[in-house]
Amino acid sequence: MPFVRRLEKPARSRMLLPVVLVTTLLLCACSTGQPSDGASSSGSASASAAGGSCADASGTQLPLSEVRASTPPKQLTGPTTACLPSETITALSPAPVPELPTTVVDNQGTSVTVTDASRILALDMSGTLAATVFALGLGGNVVGRDISTGFAEAADLPVVTQGGHTLSAEAILALSPTVIVTDSSIGPWDVLLQMRGAGIPVVVLTPERSIDNAGSIVQGVADALGVSSAGATVTAEVEARIAATETSIAALAPADRAARVRVMFLYVRGSAGVYYIFGAESGADALITSLGAIDVASEIGITDMRPMTAEAIVAAKPDVILMMTKGLESVGGIEGLLEKVPSIALTPAGEKRRIVDMSDYDVLSFGTRTPEVLDALARALYAPEAAARTSAATP
Structure with missing residues (x-):
């Protein structure tokens, strides 16, 4: 008789990825292919207004442990697309x-x-x-x-x-x-x-x-x-790579809580009129706090995912809006987002056009690629000039 192994259920469930809820928000209807990630940014975190593209990026990156932030994160301006260090x-x-x-x-x-x-x-x-x-x-x-x-x-x-x-x-x-x-x-x-x-x-x-x-x-x-x-x-x-990545992130993130970047995760599907804020127990909160940032949705009492309101966005005062790449594209990029959700323009993130996007299926896809997701988002938040791959042919 074969040995029967019981697959262990996770002991902690507060960081449930809302994949089933996302399904109900018409992800299936709004995306018929694998979304492309984005290569990002210059020192001012510049990138495509509708999200960048990592598909054609090549070359190498400095290890995250060697990356240094040249500007305090609250002072960075412009969008960044977070790219996985490796697509393989x-x-x-x-x-x-x-x-x-x-x-x-x-x-x-x-x-x-x-x-x-x-x-x-x-x-x-x-x-x-x-x-x-x-x-x-x-x-x-x-x-x-x-x-x-x-x-x-x-x-x-x-x-x-x-x-x-x-x-x-x-x-x-x-x-x-x-x-x-x-x-x-x-x-x-x-x-x-x-x-x-x-x-x-x-x-x-x-x-x-x-x-x-x-x-x-x-x-x-x-x-x-x-x-x-x-x-x-x-x-x-x-698990060893996750620990090493978190150590590198701790060296990048401000130690003083007052200096930490305030992040809000928005789930958007403009073509379907879907606008949601992800808060505590959504999965996004765990990701944000692991990056040494403050999850402002949790801070103002949002749990799971709630329909977006102007009052919540303004009250949260995010320094950075974190989004899925296809979601940003669905509203016509940064300018389209600000036009459809004008309350974002009243936040520090909107004033500085500080939007970080990442491939829809990478950003919350915890698993063997968790270290790479953390690495990419940490670069986008703290050292966007290090988020884009550097060509090996560059002198």
Whole structure:
């Protein structure tokens, strides 16, 4: 009888990524492809008015530990697009060999036995699960992807979602997967039940995404695929990189709370008329505080996500507005945002055009790329001149 492993639920849930709530805010309807990140900025944090583009950026960056802020963060002006230091996934080498069969009890309490990991689908709203499979060294076994999985190694895989993030039963069955690893952020659930009915093991992990549970996400995927030891190795490596990145951020961020940058996360889909503020327990709060900044939405008592109001924006007095790149594009860039939400112009962030944007599927996609997300946002907040990659050919 195979050993039954119970996939651990995260002990702390206050930093739930609102992927299900985002779905209800028409993310599917407003984005039919993987959004591009943006290369940013000059010393004054200049970038494209509608968000930059990281897709064509190349070259190298100084390690974050060597980056120095030349200007106090509250004095910076202009927009910046945060780019991941690398668009690739570093895979465990040599690749582990799955020890199968393995039985796990997933996040919904369902006992699932996996006997074959040769054809894997890893599907969720943020692309975190597929990135984890690749980091574990099993990327060669992945046969398809969701629309959120857009890193280079997976770019040529067939997409099994349609109209955004809706799973297609026909597309999935055409790939003959031997195991599906997913969570409740993507659906419809009837499709996943249909896959189980077709005899495909479906392991449902937690939809929570936070800095604290990055390791448990890795371990959950590893356990489901029969590579638990590899999961422990990758978890230790990710957690060590997170700690090192946080140490570097602490050296960049002002020690005095009064000098810390005040940040508000706005979720915007202009074409759908959706304008929300993310506050405490939304996931954005954890990200902002990990950057040594102040989450002003939490400060004024906003929990989860609330419809944007002029009163809340003015009362919060943000120094920086943090947004998803596609969201900024959907309102016509900086000037369009200020036109549609004039109260932003009454804040320090609006007065200085201090908008930081990042790829929709990177900015809250905690997991193996958490260190890179923190790195990119720290550069954008404190040293925007270091956010753009420097060409190796530059003298």
